[in-house]
Amino acid sequence: MxxxxxxxxxxxxxxxxxxxxxxxxxxxxxxxxxxxxxxxxxxxxxxxxxxxxxxxxxxxxxxxxxxxxxxxxxxxxxxxxxxxxxxxxxxxxxxxxxxxxxxxxxxxxxxxxxxxALVRWRQHGPLRLDLIERDAFVGDKAVGLHPREFAVLWRLMESPGETVGKRELLRDVWNLSFVPETNSVAVHTSRLRSKLAMAGLPGWIQTASGGGYQLIERADMDASVLNNIHIGISLT
The missing domain is CATH 3.40.50.2300 (Response regulator)
Incomplete structure (x- = not known):
């Protein structure tokens, strides 16, 4: 029912x-x-x-x-x-x-x-996430994400421009209902930032003033990045 x-x-x-x-x-x-x-x-x-x-x-x-x-x-x-x-x-x-x-x-x-419904892709400007491949792509180039890095980015891409707190990431990515004595969220987010920067998307994950992280909104994307990166797939 x-x-x-x-x-x-x-x-x-x-x-x-x-x-x-x-x-x-x-x-x-x-x-x-x-x-x-x-x-x-x-x-x-x-x-x-x-x-x-x-x-x-x-x-x-x-x-x-x-x-x-x-x-x-x-x-x-x-x-x-x-x-x-x-x-x-x-x-x-x-x-x-x-x-x-x-x-x-x-x-x-x-x-x-x-x-x-199971959504396979999430797209944000030139950045595309593929749930089946468990990786991010900029154009046709794979970023090469660790599974936890992919899960963090998938969660952030759910609501671009909105802050996702550490507690929420621990719950949604690590499946933890408490905040442990660990910096795992910061470590994985730092690695994710580095990989996105190497793929031509520096600064796309911001640290919020009150803690937590957010994926930049479309209006804040670097126009030169959008103009120079070929988007290999178009989603509607």
Whole structure:
């Protein structure tokens, strides 16, 4: 049975209630920062834009919620420009005020399918990651990454321009729920930086002022690099 979460300041209502379409609601009381921060999503999160807590909504739009936004289906956005902005921000889908239950069902199913699908490539300017090859490529030239270096870069490329903290990297790459007495993250990130620099992409991984790392945004890419490197594959 498909399941979903309900994130709102009120009980679920008619056209938003996927239970009518055979889904199971996992949790209803997520409308607090503590609850949403601790959530590891495995199902669509229906967000009632009208009643969601303001602090929760700000957090959802922030740098630490990039992974969670992929699962979020925001209900009740009437303005097309705002829907477009939220989609660019990385939300899974956005529905307007007139969305019916069959449409909501289809959109929630689509979010689930997209989140569960295995993505082979990630592309960021001239830099391409290949999950099957477990390596990065600049044009047709392999960078030659160690598996952990590849995993760090894959995680950073998930949300370019957003800071990924050491704790998040330890959780997502090393599968650790605590911060050990080790500088492994710094060592692997340093090696990754060096290899990207040798491939013609110096400075593409930045250290954030409060700790953590981020992949530069597209607007910050060196124009000369983009003009001089042949991109061997074009992804849409």
């Amino acid at each position: 498909r399941s979903f979460y309900w994130l709102a300041g009120r009980s679920i209502f008619g056209e938003a209630d996927l239970r009518i379409a055979g889904w199971r609601m996992q949790a209803e009381n997520l409308n607090t920062l503590d609850a949403i921060r601790d959530l590891t999503p495995d199902a669509p999160i229906l967000v009632d834009h009208e009643t969601v807590d303001a602090a929760v909504w700000r957090w959802l739009n922030g740098v630490r919620a990039a992974r969670l936004r992929r699962w979020a289906l925001v209900v009740g956005i009437g303005d097309g420009h705002e829907r477009a902005r939220l989609l660019r921000r990385g939300f899974g889908d956005i529905g307007d005020l007139a969305m019916t239950l069959p449409e909501l069902h289809a959109r929630a199913l689509r979010i689930t399918q997209q989140a569960e």
